Amino acid sequence: MKLYCLSSGPLKVNTYFLVNELTKTAIVIDSAENYKLIKNTEKNYGFTIKYVLLTHAHFDHAGNVKKLQDDGVEIYVSKLDAPKLLNDLNLSLDFGRKFDYCVADYEFSDNEELVLEDIKIKVIYTPGHTDGSVTFLVEDMLFTGDTLFLESVGRTDFPTGNKEQLIESVKGLFALDGDYKVYPGHQEFTTLSHERKYNAFVDYD
Numbered sequence: 001m002k003l004y005c006l007s008s009g010p011l012k013v014n015t016y017f018l019v020n021e022l023t024k025t026a027i028v029i030d031s032a033e034n035y036k037l038i039k040n041t042e043k044n045y046g047f048t049i050k051y052v053l054l055t056h057a058h059f060d061h062a063g064n065v066k067k068l069q070d071d072g073v074e075i076y077v078s079k080l081d082a083p084k085l086l087n088d089l090n091l092s093l094d095f096g097r098k099f100d101y102c103v104a105d106y107e108f109s110d111n112e113e114l115v116l117e118d119i120k121i122k123v124i125y126t127p128g129h130t131d132g133s134v135t136f137l138v139e140d141m142l143f144t145g146d147t148l149f150l151e152s153v154g155r156t157d158f159p160t161g162n163k164e165q166l167i168e169s170v171k172g173l174f175a176l177d178g179d180y181k182v183y184p185g186h187q188e189f190t191t192l193s194h195e196r197k198y199n200a201f202v203d204y205d
């Protein structure tokens, strides 16, 4: 499996591509807002996107899911965030953005293990930024969406956000055995060992 990352837009949203090099197929984690950039990446690297998995349903992570679905891509999101693809809790209205509503193809639950394109993905519910936010665990990598950032954590002042819940979610990640690379929904990458030590928002010993 090969990992590619695209960082796009003023919010520097990270779109990740997990690519099965044998089948030349890809799973996208968070589709951001730039459809052309995603389609160009697909074309330039010569793979076919089969799935989009969302860490949560905010517009800046779930942009274009309807368009991609129309292209034949299956959209996966947590049970609790799925309704946000069909209402204004995706925050598109608040930020004055266009958002095409989308009925997800699949709604996953906590601790579910997905195997897509021979890639194993474990779903860990990490509520707090939204009530249905998740982290995806793939090999030695965590895709944390807007739950955990480099020396920071996600906002909890949006609808369905909850600060105590978010801190508990991050502590749950910190309690995982060993170290993981952390690929957040915005900005730079980090590692779990770095965050256990330097993240000032979460007490951990």
Ligand SMILES: [Zn+2]
Pocket (backbone or CB within 6 Å): 056, 058, 129, 146
């Ligand atoms: Zn968000």
